[in-house]
Amino acid sequence: MSGAVLILGATTGIGRAVARELARTRRSLVVAGRDLEELQTLAADLRVRYGVGAVACRFDARASEGLGAFFRECVEAAGGRLEGVVLCFGYAGSQQRAESDWEETVAIIQTNFLSAVRLLNLAADHLKEAGAGFICGITSVAGDRGRQSNYIYGSAKAALGVYLQGLRDRLSGAGVTVTTIKPGFVDTPMTFGRPGLRGLASPQRVARVIRRAIERGRAVVYVPWFWRWIMLFLRLVPERIFRRLRL
Amino acid sequence: MTGDRRENSLPPRRIQSLRTWNNHLSARCEVYRPERLRELEAIVGCPQLRDVICRGLGRSYSDCHLNEAGGVILQERLDRMLSFDFSSGILECEGGVALGDIIDCFLPRGFFPPVTPGTRFVTIGGAIANDVHGKNHHRDGSLGAHILSLSLLTAGGETLQCSPTKNPDLFWATVGGLGLTGVITSARVRLQHVSTGYMKVDIDRAPNLDAALEQFSETDERYQYSMAWIDALAGGGSLGRSVLIRGNHAEIEDLPAAQRRAPLAVRRRRRPSLPFYLPSFALNAASVRAFNQSYYVSHPDRTGSIVPYDSFFYPLDAIGNWYRLYGRRGFVQFQAVFPPEVSRRALIELLQEVSRSRRASFLAVLKVMGPAGKGLLSFPMAGHTLALDMANTGRDLAVFMCRLNELALAHGGRVYLAKDAFLTAEAAASMYPRLQRFRKIKMRIDPQGRFASSMARRIGLVESREA
Ligand SMILES: Cc1cc2nc3c(=O)[nH]c(=O)nc-3n(C[C@H](O)[C@H](O)[C@H](O)COP(=O)(O)OP(=O)(O)OC[C@H]3O[C@@H](n4cnc5c(N)ncnc54)[C@H](O)[C@@H]3O)c2cc1C
Ligand SMILES: NC(=O)c1ccc[n+]([C@@H]2O[C@H](COP(=O)([O-])OP(=O)(O)OC[C@H]3O[C@@H](n4cnc5c(N)ncnc54)[C@H](OP(=O)(O)O)[C@@H]3O)[C@@H](O)[C@H]2O)c1
Secondary structure, eight states, X not given: OTTEEEEESOSSHHHHHHHHHHHHTTOOEEEEESOHHHHHHHHHHHHHHHOOOEEEEEOOTTOSSOHHHHHHXXXXXXXXXXXXEEEOOOOOOOHHHHHHOHHHHHHHHIIIIIHHHHHHHHHHHHHXXXXXXXXXXXXXXGGSSOOTTTHHHXXXXXXXXXXXXXXXXXXXXXXXXXXXEEEOSBSSTTTTTOTTOOSOBOHHHHHHHXXXXXXXXXXXXXXXXXXXXXXXXXXHSOHHHHHHHOO | OHHHHTTXXXXXXXXXXEEOTTSSOEEEEEEEOOSSHHHHHXXXXXXXXXXXXXXXXXXXXXXXXXXXXXEEEEOTTOOOEEEEETTTTEEEEETTOBHHHHHHHHGGGTEXXXXXXXXXXXBHHHHHHTTOOOTTHHHHOOGGGGEEEXXXXXXXXXXXXXXXXXXXXXXXXXXXXXXXXXXXXXXXXXOEEOSOSEEEEEXXXXXXXXXXXXXXXXXGGGOSEEEEEEOTTOOGGGTTOEEEEEEEEOOGGXXXXXXXXXXXXXXXXXXXXXXXXXOTTSSOHHHHHHHHHHHHHTOOOEEEEEEEHHHHHOGGGGSBTGGGGGOTXXXXXXXXXXXXXXXXXXXXXXXXXXXXXXXXXXXXXXXXEXXXXXXXXXXXXXXXXXXXXXXOOSHHHHHHHHXXXXXXXXXXOEEOTTTOSSOOHHHHHHHOTTHHHHHXXXXXXXXXXXBOOHHHHHTTSSOOOOO
16 A cells, blocks of 8 residues: 555544545545544545555654654555655643643643644655655644634644745655645534534535645645635734734 | 543533424434544443433434433444445444445445435434335335344443344344434444446336226336335325336446446436525415426336436435425424235325325325334334325424324324324334333333433333433
8 A cells, every 4th residue: 555645633523534535536544543443443444435545553642752653653554655644633622721731731732733743744754755745734723813712722733834834845846745724613523512613614525625735735725715814804903902802 | 622521521512402304393402423432432321411312314304313401412423334345245334324425435336225215314323223114115125124233332331232143132122223222333234236326217107096006016026116106185086196116226238328338337416405495385285286297297107217326216315405395394294104905095095184185295105015024113014105295384284193193093004203293102002013022122221211312202112201
């Protein structure tokens, strides 16, 4: 299964949908996350549904050690060569808790930023060597404007966004595309049960947009598309007025 | 996220008013949507929850997937296919897998579900729990006959393997068991082999009920699939006039040259949907009569037409949200089956009743059923089944439906629990003679009544809650 795509954080939500969307379009996959049992079930699903190769690997973005070994394991599972890497894992955490609990803040930053950087550094080197491939990272509209309700998570996502931007620049001559996906609200475990959310995008829809963005080598893609304009507007609202919105 | 939140709190949930597909019944429920097996187990075992019921794609017309003031566990994200054996056609998948996904994945490889209801938007778990039947019931029986085994997560937190030979009691209580024995976490189903994605269809008109019944009994054995669209508004000498639509999976040599190159590649139609509810006066006796007339006239007898599988099995799926035709109050469906000795009489009385009431019903289906399976609460039994849609007109509809239920009962008929919204506990018990046995098994496997639904309380399958 040489040329497989590695999905980091494939167990549920957007990651699972992206895994299926890529398998549907005939790509082999390495699916990774913490919950190995569930990931193995997903790998079976991909093999049965789409007849592609699929294996599961375990990693924990909260652990400071072992990500290098994990990445090598994935490359090996892919037969020595990855075609691309999609980074889906993330941790929204609790803003409220993070304000008083340093551990929670660290968890949010480590998961969404530090470990993401560590893994994408490895991915960049691997793909650059081959001179072809893609990297796709999921950030969030939460990273476009700091808001009192989620700025710890938002700032980690914003940092990841800047990282991806820089990486895109670095790899632009190397045949490797780097895509940033900025989802609005998506109907996944991350949002399920949160009050006041309406009109969530389905993970399938988001996954389709992600596949197309990867295939076209797009730089930054909002999904659903209208979030680009919502966020543009929110960024333009002056601080003094923004404060009164209490978002 | 769930992984981190899970340890010390309630699983994430949504308090929500859920509706039946036909927009007739609703209930306020605590809704859960696990994406992992362990989350599912945590919800089933959660002590703060008084009772739970599963919900597949909510395509039942009855309240069997609603649980007023209780828990509802959506199965749609537990939808992984686990294994497939090409030589035997046996697919093992989780209960939340949609039938339409099975077709999309396996028709290109030459396999088709052994039984399918009139919509592809049902889950395997939901289809087993209603032991659904298709147009091939006279030939192949209901879905339960094609389920080799299933895994059942029970109230005690244990997962039991059930099959016709292992825990057979529990297996046949679960097939058609309305989700009351536990969660079907996975099932093994034998798909049938097909050579093409097309159907070879014959259309025959019958000017009245007797002609329809005669054609069924004379020529049904030629067809794997058979049903009739029946004009429920026609009265007098045309009572029961029908268009029989019967067919078989087409073989490659049946196909026109263009399709022969890729006989299994059927492109799915795009689905337009109704963007809003039609006002409730849009469907009335006159407009339906006009529709029925034109339907009957526009279906001249034809033999051997080749049509894509989806327009044969799922004509209604072609329009998303078609229930909106009936306006905001929705509609109801009446479906009953009658034993062969009395079915003619019963059908005539029913059709007379409906035709007299002038209740709009442009979807009325008549079909022959084969022998009953072993599911304790399964609907199908040998005879004829009639299904009618009717707009919800409020109280007078309830009165009318109760009349139809009484009529069914009086003729030894049985009303389909997937469709019913009006049955009483007494009527259910007389229509389903194995109901007492079901209750015994239920008491054994789930003594605390962990699995319960609005319907189960309504028709006395479980005790009503103490206040
Ligand atoms: C247009 C249309 C046409 C139809 N045609 C037919 C037909 O031709 N023949 C026929 O038989 N039926 C027919 N039906 C009815 C439909 O097939 C059944 O109601 C079916 O059970 C719906 O499946 P679902 O996944 O939507 O389940 P739901 O309606 O959500 O649930 C049905 C039952 O299954 C239980 N359940 C769901 N998942 C599980 C699980 N994993 N484990 C245990 N229990 C579970 C629920 O508790 C509930 O009792 C039709 C319905 C529509 C809307
Ligand atoms: N849902 C939204 O509205 C929304 C909006 C904007 C952005 N996003 C972003 O979209 C991405 C996908 O989120 P989602 O909505 O699909 O949520 P999700 O279902 O919770 O998915 C997150 C996945 O990441 C994995 N993961 C979490 N922590 C991990 C860790 N420490 N180590 C390894 N894997 C870990 C989880 O799998 P395991 O449990 O197996 O580890 C899980 O499958 C995230 O980056 C999220 O921030 C989501």
